[in-house]
Amino acid sequence: MDLIKMFQLQKELDNRIREEHNVLGKNLIAEKVLAFQVELGELANETRCFKYWSLKQPSSQEVILEEYVDGFHFLLSIGIDISISIIKLNVETPKNSSTLTNQFATLYSLSSQFEKTKDESDFIVLFQQYLVLGKLLGFTDNDIETAYRGKNEVNHQRQNDGY
Ligand SMILES: O=c1ccn([C@H]2C[C@H](O)[C@@H](COP(=O)(O)O)O2)c(=O)[nH]1
16 A cells, blocks of 8 residues: 555645635644544444344445545544654554454544544554454455545545535
């Protein structure tokens, strides 16, 4: 996964959104962490991993991947705002045999922890555990990068259309 390129694309999108929505220079970490948590809920809903009361099948991998990369946008965006050094993120995804439900719970907890401290080290753990979630969902680095780029373009188009 070319994280350098993805951070660059995210920066271009974020700068554009900040300018067009008059929030240049505003601290948006709280909004972005909440947006990440909302995306996490949407993603969990599409997987239906916690719906022990239902027989309905999860959404397609395509739909699940699209939700996953929405969350990825907000994580990259937060990383930019705290000036994360990419070199510290570009490590092997840790091995994990967690269930999907446990991994979602871990990510809610880690994102709340990061929101409190705004520490680089807390962000790195959160980012790595989001990569673990991607693996648990069955996505390759290539799947994630391709879908991220596609959704980044959609987000630009939405701004063109006055979203
Ligand atoms: O500063 C921002 C704000 C939003 N988004 C992107 C991330 C998601 O892909 C999408 C979420 O938009 P909604 O569909 O939730 O409105 O917007 C950014 O990349 N940067």
